[in-house]
Amino acid sequence: MGKICLLKKNYYICITMKTAKLLTLKLLSVAMLCSYNTATANNDIFKELDNTIRESESYVDAKLEHIATIEKELENRSLTPMQRYNLYKTLYNEYHAFQFDHAMDMLNKRYDLSKQMGNRSLMADDQIERAKLYATSGMYFEAGDMLDNNIDTLSLSIQQKIAYYEAQQRFHSDFWHYTSDPEKKALSGAKKQYYREQILRLTSPDDPLHQYITIRNLTESGQWSEAEVINMMLLSNYQPNEHKYAMYAYDRARILEALNRRDQMREWFARSAMADIRTATKDNASLCSLAQTLLEIDDIDHAFHYVFVSLNDAVFYNAKLRPWQISSIVPSIEKAYQEKQRRNKEQLLLEQQYSKRLFIATSILAIALLGICVYLVILLAQHHRKSQKIKEMNERISTTNQTLKQLNEQLASVNNDLSEANAVKEEYIALFLSMCSDYIEKLKAMQRSVRRKLSQGKSAELEKELSSSSLMDEELNNFYEMFDNAFLNLYPNFVEEFNALLKPESHIKPKGGGRLNTELRIFALIRLGITDSSRIASLLRYSVNTIYNYRARTKNNALTDRDTFEDRLMTIGK
Secondary structure, eight states, rough: OEEEEEETTTEEEEEEEEHHHHHHHHHHHHHHHHEEEEEEHHHHHHHHHHHHHHHHHHHHHHHHHHHHHHHHHTTTTOHHHHHHHHHHHHHHHHHHHOOOHHHHHHHHHHHHHHHHHHHHHHHHHHHHHHHHHHHHTTHHHHHHHHHHHHGGGGGGOOOHHHHHHHHHHHHHHHHHHHHHHHHHHHHHHHHHHHHHHHHHHHHHHHHHHHHHHHHHHHHHTTOOHHHHHHHHHHHHSSSSSSSSHHHHHHHHHHHHHHOOOOOHHHHHHHHHHHHHTTOOOOOSSHHHHHHHHHGGTTTTHHHHHHHHHHHHEEEEEESSSSHHHTTTTTHHHHHHHHHHHHHHHHHHHOOOOOOOOHHHHHHHHHHHOOOHHHHHHHHHHHHHHHHHHHHHHHHHHHOOOHHHHHHHHHHHHHHHHHHHHHHHHHHHHHHHHHHHHHHHHHHHHHHHHHHHHHTTTTTHHHHHHHHHHHHHHHHHHHHHHHHHHHHHHOTTTHHHHHHHTOOOGGOOBBTTBBEEEEEEHHHHHHOOOHOOOOHHHHHTOOOOHHHHHHHHHHHHHHSSOOHHHHHHHHHTTT
């Protein structure tokens, strides 16, 4: 079968002749659909979007019901580890764009099972998926560390390599937009392009991933019309109630934005948002983007409503990235909304003043002419209706102010979480730099000592010194001390608040001199967000079983429900 290949700068776009014919028909169909009045289409699409938002709870309920059905299957004790693993994989697919914490929990359970089965291929799948989830939720440090240090790329299959390259390009693409450091931006840009080339090399032109990466390359090189062609071909493969449709519809809106087709851009943002709602996708961007563009046409009411719904979705999803992005948009929409309220109040005040003057004038005329009395009654009735309108407007303003108050409280909560995260990051960057500097000096001192003893022929004494465990014990103790000091500096009341979660007879006393013991260090790491027992065991130099035992024993001594113990632990210091 023949192919059409177009050279675009440093890469080719190839599609089969059959695909080209189908695409031509689709382009003609879309052209016909777009021939009617765009303003009318936008009005219709916004009505449909408003109806979809009103029905959003039903989509969420259906999602939860489906999840409950899958979780019910997990209660079957006769399931093999592989069957249980597949159920956790299905649950992760349900949760990954719905609730971040549950998605991460499913990944942890998947990884524990694949490790239990000794299946390295499944373990690699889990770690690749974890890196992608980190990247999409804005946890760039964790995503980069997972991709570069925790995945054995030499043992990956072809499909796993494609998935790994996709995770890398997604991470570097997002990080490139996030970072303001010129060197890091340049490095991420180069890596992003490298991994995209690897994906294009390993996938066929008909593969949706191949086409998606090609679109990314075209848009970044400013070839928007060519990107639109492939995007329309991708969109034609999905229905408006599928998650992929929401993704590619969002991309289409961004392409139309670059082509300055603003009305069509808003229409596709709305279509993407409806697909997100119908699939109960809470990690979404379309509705907030639509709200921002509605300010251009002075549709303040819709903009305010959509950004409020978008913020609620972001809080429900519970990752750090999306609320931070939305919080940067809210002030401009809030300012526009308040300006509209101000104009409405001024207009109402003018109407009130006009009504008063008219009433005085008609009252004077009524004394002279009986006929004017009838006219006066009519004016009084009109005045009464306007007063009712003012009352209704004041009630709406009161309700809106209450909504704004709730929105500000949610933003304050998000800002507090971000401030805490920044404090932790700064404290531990300083600790990391200090430890690196100390170890460099110690390595220099050891190097000088080894050279001196070798030159003096004291090899036996050197071997004895290197075989001793005292040096390692001393360094480990120094590590514990530095960690304790840094953590207690961040959370000075950690020990007291932690013990408040336990039964009085189970309170844990720290070591002397402001030092934490093993149990307190385990839960200090969990408070910092390191919940994986194997990771904690690696940091503290204990076995995984020891960490499991400590965690289980402590939760058994919880003052209230043991299952929510670690959730309450995460509130310490807030």
